[in-house]
Amino acid sequence: MEALAWLVPLILVVAIFVVGVRALLSSRRSGEPLICTTCGAQTDMPQSKTRGSFAIEIVLWLAFVIPGLLYSLWRQSTRQKVCPSCGNATLIVANTPDGRKRAARFSEGKS
Ligand SMILES: [Zn+2]
Structure with missing residues (x-):
């Protein structure tokens, strides 16, 4: 032993x-708001993988x-x-020009 x-x-x-x-x-x-570029979900609590x-x-x-x-x-x-909705590692910071553009595109797509 x-x-x-x-x-x-x-x-x-x-x-x-x-x-x-x-x-x-x-x-x-x-702790910044993030947006998923795959499904458009927004979160400030991403899951980590x-x-x-x-x-x-x-x-x-x-x-x-x-x-x-x-x-x-x-x-x-x-x-x-990773995105809590779809599980893809495609989260970007929402409060950037690119993030806002994508948020607008996803909200247009839904309505
Ligand atoms: Zn997603």
Whole structure:
């Protein structure tokens, strides 16, 4: 059971790291109104989708610490804001000339 002696602190470090990076990235959330260029839905609470898999992350961390670290960083940095209506990562800030143009086009299309 000696192998477990270093495994437990390692898992703790991984957990703290992943939670820490996630908190850091989510605190950068803009809170700006966004518009989806695919379906025209407007939201200021986009859903976020993380690429890759949590299981692979754990396996990489347990087998090789450095690739695990890189994989965690890649996953967190490639998180996308996705439209809560259609699930596409095509959200743009609504309060821009382009965003307003698209909002107007979608509201015309509906009426
Ligand atoms: Zn959409």
